[in-house]
Amino acid sequence: MIGRFGIDATRILGNDAAMSEWTDTIDALIDYLRFQQENGVREVPLSPDAPVAAASRQPTPPAAASPAPASEPPVAAAAKPSPPPPPALPSLPAQTPAERRAALDRIAEHAAGCRRCPLAEGRTRVVPGQGNPDAPAILFVGEAPGQDEDAQGLAFVGRAGQLLTKMIAAMGFTRDEVFIANICKCRPPGNRAPTPEEMEACIPYLQAQIAVIKPQVIVTLGATAAKGLLNAQTSISKLRGQWTRYGDTPLMPTFHPAYLLRFPSAKHHAWDDLKSVLHRLGRPVPTEKKTPP
Numbered sequence: 001m002i003g004r005f006g007i008d009a010t011r012i013l014g015n016d017a018a019m020s021e022w023t024d025t026i027d028a029l030i031d032y033l034r035f036q037q038e039n040g041v042r043e044v045p046l047s048p049d050a051p052v053a054a055a056s057r058q059p060t061p062p063a064a065a066s067p068a069p070a071s072e073p074p075v076a077a078a079a080k081p082s083p084p085p086p087p088a089l090p091s092l093p094a095q096t097p098a099e100r101r102a103a104l105d106r107i108a109e110h111a112a113g114c115r116r117c118p119l120a121e122g123r124t125r126v127v128p129g130q131g132n133p134d135a136p137a138i139l140f141v142g143e144a145p146g147q148d149e150d151a152q153g154l155a156f157v158g159r160a161g162q163l164l165t166k167m168i169a170a171m172g173f174t175r176d177e178v179f180i181a182n183i184c185k186c187r188p189p190g191n192r193a194p195t196p197e198e199m200e201a202c203i204p205y206l207q208a209q210i211a212v213i214k215p216q217v218i219v220t221l222g223a224t225a226a227k228g229l230l231n232a233q234t235s236i237s238k239l240r241g242q243w244t245r246y247g248d249t250p251l252m253p254t255f256h257p258a259y260l261l262r263f264p265s266a267k268h269h270a271w272d273d274l275k276s277v278l279h280r281l282g283r284p285v286p287t288e289k290k291t292p293p
Contacts, residue, residue, distance in 0.1 A: 107212070137177065142156060143228070144187060149161070149187065171277070236256075
């Protein structure tokens with residue numbers, strides 16, 4: 001199999017067993033690089049301690065250890081800093097649409113003052129998400145705001161957001177009828193994927209939003225969103241199209257719109273996923289829409 005970088009993976013790996021062992025890792029790497037490319041990232045910094053760099057250095061013999069003076073006690077290892085406490089979010093339940101909107105406003109206010117991770121230092125605006133607060137049919141979850149979202153404070157308003165709007169319309173909805181949010185509420189530098197620590201610090205806000213709005217179905221967009229809500233380690237190409245659950249809520253993973261902009265041939269797979277969502281909701285598939293625009 002010759003990849004897009006001209007590498008014969010089967011010859012390198014040698015057999016089917018080895019290929020199976022590495023497939024998930026390779027798929028996840030390709031998904032990540034394609035997504036970063038779509039978001040304008042052209043360079044990936046490599047730490048000097050990364051495995052590739054480390055492999056290229058010649059090992060040096062360890063220096064002889066000098067015994068510590070008998071009068072000095074051993075130095076204790078530095079304690080790992082404790083994670084910041086979870087944010088104090090609105091108490092539940094919120095019963096009426098007005099109460100739910102007020103609860104979402106309070107969550108957004110807490111997020112606007114959040115300093116739980118370094119992303120707060122570089123943001124222009126917090127992007128809490130927006131849409132129908134009253135048990136929407138669908139909650140769409142992406143990974144984090146991009147440049148346009150950071151400037152406007154609204155989720156999915158850039159090129160990927162425009163495609164998402166068309167996908168929502170193809171399902172027979174408007175953006176105001178669904179809810180749109182992200183795992184992280186602040187933009188990572190250079191539109192990179194958020195780190196596990198950043199997602200862990202921010203996800204309480206999304207969890208509180210889910211508890212307030214009570215969506216009928218959740219659709220995660222891309223591998224990072226699926227990992228954030230499901231702790232999934234499998235590539236999105238294998239996760240997509242397979243129903244799972246977040247708590248009591250059915251969840252469908254599919255491709256991120258930014259991925260679909262870069263690889264339009266995957267749109268029919270995403271449309272299959274969205275049709276499955278419509279069937280789950282008991283809604284007809286609009287006949288005039290065969291695939292997402």
